[in-house]
Amino acid sequence: MKKCLCWKSSHIPSICCEIDSASFRSQTGSYSCCWTFSVSCLPRRENDPYEFFERPSQISAQDHAITEGNLWLPLKGLSSEIYDIFYSLLRLSPEIKNKTLTWLGRCLEAGADRSKLWNNEMSEMFMSVRSGDGFALNLGAMLLKLSKPFSEPYSQKLLKVLPTYCAYDAESEEEERSLFKHIKGLSKETCLVPRPEGMADTKREAFNFPTECFFATHRALTLGFRVVNERLARLSHDLNGIRRVFEDARANGGESSDVVMHLQENMEKGMTRFLSLKAALLEPDTLEQMLRFHIASATWLCHVATAEKLDKFQTLSLPFSEHGNERLAFVPEFMVENICDCIIFVRRFSEKSLELLGENLEHLMSLILVFMGSPQRMNNPHLRARLAEMLEALMVSRESTLLSDVHREKFFHSHPCVGELVPTLLHVFVSIEMTGQSVTFEQKFHYRRPMYIVLDRLWKLPDHCKKMKRLAKEAEANIECATPPLFLRFINLLINDAIFLLDEALSYMSRLRELQLQRESGAGGASATQAQGNVQYLGMLARFHNVMGTETISTLAWLTSGITSIFCHPTMVDRIAPMLNYFLVHLVGPEKKKLKVKDLNEYEFKPQGLVQNICKIYDHLGSPNTATAHTF
Template structure:
């Protein structure tokens, strides 16, 4: 009984509920005469239905009829009640999706009342919405996509509407059709049109970003969004790359995603003004700082929003590839933005995306890299270096393989390594972050440097203009306006680059990259050797790296190194306080520099390694602002306390030398620019005992191995230092003479008689010569300062014949021009403009002379220089030194040096007479000096002195006669030729002694008498035989000393050995002259006994390192003296 009663009751309740749906939700009625509390739309077609038949289908019919009414106001039954709850505008809504969404919301507002049929009616509204979207022809006069975007905007503050949109989207994506994709393309296109004109401060931007963030929960919508945001909306990547035009790089900005990325405080379009710092000349430091903080706050807020949006985009793996592909294609089409020319060429602003676009994208990528961007993070080991060389479908930076690698890459490795390679997200983001950083931050840094230089140049022009014209002239006004505009640009760019969060993210990526690159450089050369998962990141413990270079370094593009360098340089130049607050980071940069700057096997580009030195130079104190604490304390900590910093002197010398070598040589005009920062570093390092000690160790090693086939590093360094000094000082003097000649010409009548065009050409030449003179003088005095600094503590190696003669010749040449009669040619008007300070030059040259004043080798080399030295040179220098107030005690030392050199010069002239008649084949073909150790060059077959070719190969590793490659170990010793030279010398010496005796009357026997005596005396024949045997023994011992003792004998012992051989050879030759003296039977035993007792113990000491017989050496010396006296007396 109860069941029969309950069922009709429930049925009637549902009918009544459905009827209420029509009135309360659809806002319609089927009873034209019924009293109503609010207006309703009359549904005439359904009015004939009986109430018992009202069910879900009837609601569906009612909804369909309501939507098909073309003008609902014509069917409106107006309520007679006052204060209607729903306005007529809502009741008569004609927009399909607006009406359906309103019904859905009204249903949810009364969900308790309609609980029994809630889900069915909800689905009914969703189905009708889907039908409208998929069959837009049903509503030809309605812009459904426009309605949808308006609903999306309103949903940001309406949770019921947001639920409706989410339900509709869920239905749409379950059965994606072309119509649905077209619908959303229109939605996204409309959003782009609305977003594009909005400025950086417009609050509507956040609404649209929230909408996109909400839509990104459906991967298919993200895919449509990024396809729609591609300049060429094609799915075939190869087709995209082949059809995108050159100018399409900019086209990425003119899309939905691009329009969001382009919002920035930097201009998004060429010619647009900057937003901030419009009157920089009138702004105080506090105002500039406050404005910068405003910029930073805006950047941080907006970029955080963009970052969250992109994190939503890539959250789903199905859409991630589309997002990365869009970013990759954008970089491929804008890759020239990373080149230097793009920072200075106005055309770049037209054909590529804006700087603000790239900065925003960089911050997004840096945020995505943040989870692994930490030094020594285990996640860094997931980075696959092969990504940079592969070209398969899993690589989204398709042009990365074209970038120059750190070291030479073998072609056969590419196909082998990349055939089946796939890459994880960490790898993609790592390389994309670096490429984006290269295009954005580095590009802005280059612009900043250029503008900074332009401002300095224009300020100089402005001062000159003010001094020549009225301060309110048009020229000065124009320059003042230009300076202010440049200053505005400078401050805007600087504030963007100094944004604290950007700095923090950049530092995190770059320090982690340093640790990763150092790990690669120091790890096994076989990548597969750590494939068992045991590989770990660890702090560098030892230098230099002696293992073979890791081949994976040949995959890494150079721009990653350049990112690190430019960030370090920027911080040091424009934000040094950042290092003070991030001191832990400096160690990673120093590890990186110590590993790569001095190792050609791990970074082949010598110029790039020199740029690392340039980056390090930026933290040298005199490069900073006037902050005393930062100037003194911070660099001292870096150069004294950083781990492994004791290797820095070796590293600097290595890169100094490498930029000169043939295969690594940079352009000639760049060479001195590269070396200038190295001079600054060396000069600063010299202040620390630990670094001076390292330099002395390098010099000591070079002394011990100076005769090695491959010249030691320090020897090559000082040779190049000498080359630089020779060239720069010579160039400076030449250009100063040219300036003097030009000024003399202007003072003559000849100048006034010249045509105007010729005078202008000469003026241009004069300005050019002035610039060259200024540069040569700057670098010349810097080189002398370094040379003096080193030679104060290290002298011996400079006294080696390979170096000594060139050092002396260079000093003599410069001194001759500075103090001799030619010095008048260097006097020019405005001498300070060319930074030519004769006083400083003379002082430094004199200091270097005095550093070697106690070394005979140097004094001999000075006196032997026939090009510049004469007896008047040093007295002229003393006169100048007295005039410039050089310290008196130092002048006294120089006076002693002058007298010593003069004495040696006189003695040398007498000694040189013995070689006047030397055959040409015994003279070195380059220096025209008698050879002491002849060698043959393997390709040209020329014979020259070992010292000459060793000196040449220090600078140029080629044969000087045919330019073929040549190494010191390839030269061929000429032992037989050397013997012939010695025999010739002995014969000449015997003839000279004979003439000497004859001149001074030591013997009265005639030549014929002597010849007869010699012929008849067996004693004399034996004496000559003894001389020959002794001389042969001396030559053999000399060969032993040159080869067998080279590697395992100390310098002191080798010098002792050479001393013994010199006395041995000299007295062997003297034995040849004994037959010509009056009492040969006395002189011969004295010489033989002296040789045995003097040279024998020294030979034994040098060979065995045993001094037990050295006590008899003085007796041998006395016998030799007695032998010479016997010649003179007897």
């Protein structure tokens, strides 16, 4: 990497010649500018080895941190040099500027398949290294630097970004030049809302550099940062699975068995890849600029969605205006996905970076409030659920002791529109069930888990707690309406989820016990490998249902501590009381022995916690002086 830092402006003439050539090769082509973009701590070609973090289990976390720091310095220098070169190219002449932007557009077009679903749903542990990761990350870093002049909230330069850029593609090189539109393929992307039937074709107009740079940067982040981040998440999941298999194999076969040694070698290789990918994504200078770019993007999205005219920013106020809904038919979903992925990643790996944004964090809350509860502004319920996941990432963790967390804590109290946060969150919670699309239970509960966490925290904040109680009273007053009120739909889904999850969890625990007893006695007829596979598969399902069932019952427990009347309504009592009785009998009655497995913690099975929360619900609902309270 260090050799590339000697690149200076003296190389600009040679790069001009390369960009001037008619042959646009792939990202991994032989041109020197392509080679420079490919320099990274990640392998450049499929068969190249990882150069850093070798034998990671034998090195301390402190040494890994030192290696990261040693990598970040040249990566920062490299991205700065690349930026200087391309900034100079863009200023040399209109002809060179056009050819430079055309080259960048071809690079983004060549990498389009990187973001395809089929290219991102494979296990990361045993696949070969993909070429282009370093190139895509460096391209994104360079474009982030070019976007810096309009990476501030409410920047006047941000007003120059036109939302219709993605409405159509240029049809020729001449049109690319005349319309200032060099990025292809964006018109095929799914947008925030579908285009209304009968909507007239968008008038072809000339764009400008801020518009092109803005969308090119988002496209590059989709193909670079998001793809590598998704692979990092899958790799982490795969490593956790292999670690569990490794622990089981070591317990059964000893440290020196061939299976154990093979698994250990795979874990070492996987951790080397994990640490290398993480280091590439965490380069501080690029990460800070990306966060600022996404904050600016959030203000732009809210402006496009609500402003009557786009020539000046307006202060958000309730109720949010619907003026911009049609404009959102040209705004790609990947812009919001980029923002969510970045914030969730930063929360996991560099939480302190969020606080460096200070009061600008409130613009992310604005984005959540404007879009998360509105199908008219964001049609995709899965994307609205991602906003809920980002909201959970913005909350200060309970374990945090940082005094600097004040900004994240503050906007849950002081944002001018935060009073709508609870109904917005309940709306997206309910909408996951009502999508009309095929949504697996696992996917649905993956979406809902962060919502449980956020709702729990909001319940502890007086203003938000009052809002929930107000919604509950409105729901009870309209409980017989043909269209069920929002809060009624919410608690109905909670009860449905609790019944399904706990029933499935208890069933899986019972089957796990049977399999464990069969293995111990040698019965069952299955081979040791097959039996182990059955236990692991059932264990995974049991763990998932136990976690989500526990959180659902916990949510009902704290909710009924302050809201009781609607739960004691005759139409609700007949559902809640039998559910509580059924699970209490299975958890503490004669049948409980069927749930006893070797290690309850391994499967996240916490019967004591479940019983405590069920008893809390009994106590909460049995205390009011109502005609149905005796049922509890």
